[in-house]
Amino acid sequence: MNQENLRPLLTLWVKPRETTRQILDSNNSKFYICLVILAGISGALNNAVEQGAGDEQSFPFTMILAMILGILGGLLSWYIVSLILYWTGTWIGGEATREQIKIAFGWSNFYIILTMLLWIINILMFGQDLFTSENQNSTAIMYIGILELIIGIWSFIVLVKMIAEAQHFSVWKGLGNILLTILVVMVPLAILGGIISLLILSF
Structure with missing residues (x-):
């Protein structure tokens, strides 16, 4: 397959490096913003x-709330994590x-396109029951x-x-870049959690 014929939503599954290079070199599409938003909604669900x-x-309130929080959370996490990925990448020579x-x-x-299809199947099958504690072990x-x-792996x-x-x-x-990003996010949270626990125990 020639590089100009690559279709990101399909070829990222099997040719991630080639597709990424094409996206960065010649693709001006902002469709990835839609993917970020859908990922946020999936996380909220x-x-x-x-x-x-x-x-x-x-059920309607749950869905509306998931959409609102998902859109905001998806965009915010994308912005913050990509910033930290860039920052930590510079530590190890990222270009x-x-x-x-x-x-x-x-x-x-x-x-996320495939994941959202699974969500649609879930919602059509279970409706409101999908979000109840009684249905967790279905x-x-x-x-x-x-x-x-x-899919996640x-x-x-x-x-x-x-x-x-x-x-x-x-x-x-590349894996090291991602692990550094995880550390930068998790270490401050762990320290903050420890401080809060100490403060609670001191009272």
Whole structure:
């Protein structure tokens, strides 16, 4: 397949580095913003399921709240994480610009189209019950959860390769860039959590 014929939503699954290079070199599409928003909505729906939001909220309210929080959370997390990815990448010799990291990280949500199809199936099958605590152990939900896990693992592998290509890294160095980003996010949160726990225990 020639580079100019690559279609990101399809070829990122199997040719992540080649597709990422094409996107960064010649693709001016802002479609990745839609992917970021859908990923945020998917995350908000996951939270609603895990918290059993349907036990106390109506189905329409749960869906509207998930959309609002998902859009805001998706865009905010994309902006912050891409900034940290760029920042930590410079520590280890990354060559990507801030804008290139934003684009690559945005397109790394390519898998969300398939995930949203699974959400549609879930919602059509269970409706309000999907978000109730009584339905958490449903066999159908467990099977769909396994599919989401498989998609998540593969999409993480693709993310590593996308960041590696954007930064002109090897795959292992791309993984290092992502792990550094996780540390930068998690360490302050762990310290803050420890301080809060100490303050609570002191009273």
